[in-house]
Amino acid sequence: MSYRSIKRLLGETSLERKCRILFGGGLLILLSGSFYFYSWLNEPIVYEQNKTTARMLVAPILLEKHWKWAETDKGFLPTITKMASELKPEDLDYSWSLVKAGAKVEDASHRPSDDAGYSALERLKLGEKEIIQINSKKNEEGQSLWYDYYAPIVAQETCMTCHYHAQPGVKEGSMIGMVKISLPLEKTQKALARNNAFLLSTAIVTTFMAMLAAYAIVRYVIVKPVLHLKDVSDEIARGNLDLRADIRTGDEFEELSHAFNRMLRHLVTVQEELRQVNGNLDGKIDQLAQVNLQLYETNKIKDEFLATMSHELRTPLNSILGFSDVLVKADNISGKQKKYLNNIQASGQDLLGMVTDILNLAKIESGKLELKCSEFTLESIIHRQVDALEPLAVNRNIQLSMEVAPDLPKVCSDSGKLQQILNNLLSNAIKFTPEGGRVHVQAESLSNGQFQMMVKDTGVGVRLEDQTIIFEKFRQGRAIPGQEDAMTREYGGTGLGLSIVKELCRILGGEIHVKSEFGKGSAFIVQMPFQYQPPYSELETVLTSTEPRPSLLDNSKDSDAKTDEDAA
Numbered sequence: 001m002s003y004r005s006i007k008r009l010l011g012e013t014s015l016e017r018k019c020r021i022l023f024g025g026g027l028l029i030l031l032s033g034s035f036y037f038y039s040w041l042n043e044p045i046v047y048e049q050n051k052t053t054a055r056m057l058v059a060p061i062l063l064e065k066h067w068k069w070a071e072t073d074k075g076f077l078p079t080i081t082k083m084a085s086e087l088k089p090e091d092l093d094y095s096w097s098l099v100k101a102g103a104k105v106e107d108a109s110h111r112p113s114d115d116a117g118y119s120a121l122e123r124l125k126l127g128e129k130e131i132i133q134i135n136s137k138k139n140e141e142g143q144s145l146w147y148d149y150y151a152p153i154v155a156q157e158t159c160m161t162c163h164y165h166a167q168p169g170v171k172e173g174s175m176i177g178m179v180k181i182s183l184p185l186e187k188t189q190k191a192l193a194r195n196n197a198f199l200l201s202t203a204i205v206t207t208f209m210a211m212l213a214a215y216a217i218v219r220y221v222i223v224k225p226v227l228h229l230k231d232v233s234d235e236i237a238r239g240n241l242d243l244r245a246d247i248r249t250g251d252e253f254e255e256l257s258h259a260f261n262r263m264l265r266h267l268v269t270v271q272e273e274l275r276q277v278n279g280n281l282d283g284k285i286d287q288l289a290q291v292n293l294q295l296y297e298t299n300k301i302k303d304e305f306l307a308t309m310s311h312e313l314r315t316p317l318n319s320i321l322g323f324s325d326v327l328v329k330a331d332n333i334s335g336k337q338k339k340y341l342n343n344i345q346a347s348g349q350d351l352l353g354m355v356t357d358i359l360n361l362a363k364i365e366s367g368k369l370e371l372k373c374s375e376f377t378l379e380s381i382i383h384r385q386v387d388a389l390e391p392l393a394v395n396r397n398i399q400l401s402m403e404v405a406p407d408l409p410k411v412c413s414d415s416g417k418l419q420q421i422l423n424n425l426l427s428n429a430i431k432f433t434p435e436g437g438r439v440h441v442q443a444e445s446l447s448n449g450q451f452q453m454m455v456k457d458t459g460v461g462v463r464l465e466d467q468t469i470i471f472e473k474f475r476q477g478r479a480i481p482g483q484e485d486a487m488t489r490e491y492g493g494t495g496l497g498l499s500i501v502k503e504l505c506r507i508l509g510g511e512i513h514v515k516s517e518f519g520k521g522s523a524f525i526v527q528m529p530f531q532y533q534p535p536y537s538e539l540e541t542v543l544t545s546t547e548p549r550p551s552l553l554d555n556s557k558d559s560d561a562k563t564d565e566d567a568a
Contacts, residue, residue, distance in 0.1 A: 098179055432460050
């Protein structure tokens with residue numbers, strides 16, 4: 001059976017597998033470490049028991065040895081030997097030997113039997129209390145480990161009677177010999193191995209049982225509710241919104257299922273409300289389409305009206321201006337009549353300028369403004385406009401000056417539109433500058449392939465909060481302190497001049513901004529490229545020319561040529 005089949009049979013998920021591996025591995029390490037530590041603690045205890053046993057055997061061995069020499073009765077020695085043999089535990093296998101501290105070379109029975117014995121004897125002479133060694137010895141079954149215990153024999157008062165003559169120079173408290181006791185470690189090693197095997201088996205069984213418990217916990221306590229929520233979510237994603245989560249575990253998963261059901265009910269409610277809103281929106285869209293159709297018809301009527309009015313207004317205005325000009329030059333009129341005629345001419349020019357501004361703005365908004373690019377010098381444009389407006393400045397006792405940087409490159413753009421921009425800026429500067437003020441025009445080249453044209457005056461200035469709205473249609477700056485409505489004007493005009501200037505700058509690829517301090521004057525700065533580049537892509541141009549934006553102001557095709565002529 002493949003792993004995929006087993007996984008499908010057991011319903012295993014990656015979460016279960018990770019939990020089993022992590023929980024089981026951690027438990028195995030923990031139990032193995034604890035059992036190893038337990039074994040490490042038990043091992044010294046076992047060896048300590050051997051040492052204790054060896055200590056207990058020292059006295060009987062010495063007694064057995066002394067009884068052999070102390071008792072003169074011929075029957076006493078066999079009796080003591082038989083009793084020692086019978087009292088010796090059957091499972092206690094050991095050997096012993098006694099070594100004299102100063103044994104002669106020819107006395108082999110009282111000397112150590114190996115190098116380990118000589119080494120232990122020397123160490124005991126140096127003052128060590130006891131010595132323990134683990135040595136390997138050969139026997140009939142092979143190599144075996146033995147526990148060798150060495151202890152010194154120190155002369156006591158009772159020992160002096162015998163050993164004083166046998167070993168001259170012996171004093172009380174001196175070392176007269178060494179006892180060696182050897183115990184086999186085979187049984188001890190088997191007991192330790194059996195204990196370690198039991199501990200290892202216990203660790204494996206405990207780990208396996210812990211893994212089974214972890215699997216059952218993860219499977220039925222965690223994964224099963226999660227899978228149920230996943231199945232419900234999948235069904236809801238397929239569109240079955242009537243299904244609900246049903247988890248009855250009495251824990252956080254049950255609370256999660258209740259929260260999930262509440263969220264689902266809210267989702268259904270919101271979806272129903274959204275469906276109703278969409279239905280209402282469809283109705284509003286239909287109404288909007290009808291209103292747009294009506295607006296289109298109204299805009300069409302407005303276009304026709306502006307086309308008619310442009311001709312009807314400009315024609316009589318031009319006639320009025322023409323006849324008034326003829327009458328002014330007549331010789332048979334009085335001074336008072338001449339004054340009236342000059343007023344007629346001034347009012348007619350103002351009215352013609354307003355009509356021209358409205359028609360220009362309408363053409364800009366509809367995207368029908370045509371550009372006629374040609375090469376010209378910036379100095380000639382500025383000089384022409386300064387000369388044209390100088391009489392107006394002289395009448396108001398305003399000093400009008402210009403400054404053009406030398407060696408400026410030629411400009412390739414629409415000269416008529418640039419003249420209109422400069423004309424509007426100069427007209428505004430003269431209009432908002434009191435008598436005795438100054439208006440200065442300055443032009444210079446910039447490092448980014450553009451030129452800068454600045455019109456600076458010493459007029460009333462523009463408040464900081466009004467420096468944005470003055471470029472909006474029908475807006476002027478507030479010249480009266482405390483005035484809140486920018487639509488209320490102290491000065492005449494339509495309020496379209498700066499909005500037209502801003503749109504013309506944008507169309508010519510430039511921009512305009514103002515620097516002003518209220519009460520001290522203003523500086524309007526225009527920055528444009530020397531070489532005009534169309535601001536719209538081909539697609540945007542097609543879209544703009546194909547579907548003009550509806551606006552409140554528009555003009556007819558018949559007035560385009562006339563407006564361009566007036567602007568020039």
